[in-house]
Amino acid sequence: MDHQQALERALAEAMKGCLRIQYHPGEKPSRIGASKFGGRPHLPAGFAWPWYHGETLYYDGKNFTKVPVHRPLSFLCQIDLAEAAPLDKTGLLPKSGLLSFFYELDSQPWGYDPGHKGAAKVCWTPAEETLVETDFPPEMEEDLHLPEQTITLTAAASLPSWDDLDGQAPALAELLGKDDDSYHRYQALAEERGCCWEYDSHLLGWPDLIQNPMGPECEQVARGYSLGHGLPPIPPEEKEEIEAAAGDWVLLFQMGTVEDEDFELMWGDCGCIYFWIKKQDLAAGNFDRVWLILQCG
Numbered sequence: 001m002d003h004q005q006a007l008e009r010a011l012a013e014a015m016k017g018c019l020r021i022q023y024h025p026g027e028k029p030s031r032i033g034a035s036k037f038g039g040r041p042h043l044p045a046g047f048a049w050p051w052y053h054g055e056t057l058y059y060d061g062k063n064f065t066k067v068p069v070h071r072p073l074s075f076l077c078q079i080d081l082a083e084a085a086p087l088d089k090t091g092l093l094p095k096s097g098l099l100s101f102f103y104e105l106d107s108q109p110w111g112y113d114p115g116h117k118g119a120a121k122v123c124w125t126p127a128e129e130t131l132v133e134t135d136f137p138p139e140m141e142e143d144l145h146l147p148e149q150t151i152t153l154t155a156a157a158s159l160p161s162w163d164d165l166d167g168q169a170p171a172l173a174e175l176l177g178k179d180d181d182s183y184h185r186y187q188a189l190a191e192e193r194g195c196c197w198e199y200d201s202h203l204l205g206w207p208d209l210i211q212n213p214m215g216p217e218c219e220q221v222a223r224g225y226s227l228g229h230g231l232p233p234i235p236p237e238e239k240e241e242i243e244a245a246a247g248d249w250v251l252l253f254q255m256g257t258v259e260d261e262d263f264e265l266m267w268g269d270c271g272c273i274y275f276w277i278k279k280q281d282l283a284a285g286n287f288d289r290v291w292l293i294l295q296c297g
Contacts, residue, residue: 007175011159011189014169017089018205020156025260027150033098033131035084037077037258039148041100042131043123049073049137050121056107066115072137073102073121074144076255077151079203082127087155090204092250094285096127101253103273103292105144111293112217112227120292122252122275124285147263158205159195162186164213168206199256199272207251207274210295215246218276218291252277252290271296 029036050073058067079099093099102121109116125131136145162183165173176182190196197208207214217227219242225232234242253275258265267273277290 003175007172007189010169010172010175011193014172015157015159015193015195016205018156018158019084019087019153019203021201021203022152022154023201023258024150024152028148029150032133033078033080035078035080035151035153037149037151038075038146040133040135041075041078042098043100043134044125044129045132047123047134049134050102050118050123052104052109052118054104054109054118055113055115056109069104069107071104071106072140073119074105074140074146075136076101076103076146079151079153084153084203087153088204089155092204092282094124097129098125098127098131099123099287100125101255101275106141108267108294109292111291112221114221114224114226116221116292120273120275120290122277122287122290124287146258146265147260149260153203156202156205157193157195158202159190159193160206161197161209164206164209167213199270201253201255201258203253204251207254208256208272210271210297213246214274214276214293214295215249216242217293218249219245222289222291248278248280249276249291250279250282251275252282267294268296 023037028039032042051071052073053070054068055066056069057064078101081094081099082096084093085095100123102123104119109119111119160168165176176186199208199210220227220232220234223242225234251274254272256272257267257270272295274293274295275290276293277287281287281289
């Protein structure tokens with residue numbers, strides 16, 4: 001096998017399917033249970049709205065201090081899984097029902113600390129459940145209600161970000177090399193295959209990396225380590241466990257900037273939020289242990 005054939009094979013092995021999300025400002029869904037961003041969520045009657053009982057950092061001009069937060073999560077979007085199923089070539093998502101995504105929009109925890117647990121929530125409503133348009137909790141401030149717009153999904157492919165190649169696709173990284181010419185060549189090869197790193201919104205696939213690889217971070221925080229002040233001291237044997245377990249975490253949903261004529265939802269400076277889940281939890285339809293990480297430039 002020559003170098004080009006080996007490169008083509010490594011690219012194919014590194015590629016993952018994803019579902020790209022397109023937002024349609026000014027358009028509203030025509031039915032209950034349709035995929036959409038913002039507005040009132042469609043949930044079962046009697047649904048217990050998720051709250052964040054955690055903490056955030058408060059800056060007084062000199063120092064940062066942790067302060068408690070008790071606030072209902074904001075509704076981000078919902079995905080009709082029956083619509084997604086024919087496009088999901090991975091077969092990882094449930095075939096039917098509704099996935100609803102929530103996040104603590106006001107303080108926007110970054111997910112680097114165990115105290116951020118509960119800042120994000122994903123709810124799967126099985127198809128047999130009757131959905132109703134659900135009012136926001138009275139405690140939620142109006143500016144945390146997001147304007148409604150429809151969502152459409154398209155099947156696409158994704159490749160690991162350049163800075164993630166060594167960890168996620170070492171064979172591909174070795175074939176490409178690590179100089180500037182290799183970087184630009186990888187960008188071109190990715191674009192030829194319909195893969196790009198636009199910090200957009202998509203389900204599954206590879207994340208558009210802005211900072212560090214997130215699998216190890218998810219596993220470290222899940223084990224109780226705070227990453228807010230650099231890497232914590234971790235026993236060598238546990239480091240090996242974390243490195244192995246980091247591969248169990250897969251991207252469920254990446255959300256980039258969402259805009260409308262008079263509205264913009266941006267994560268820090270043109271960043272993204274990333275909902276991560278363990279493979280075994282996704283396979284079991286258990287969305288209770290998702291972990292959210294925010295990254296920005």
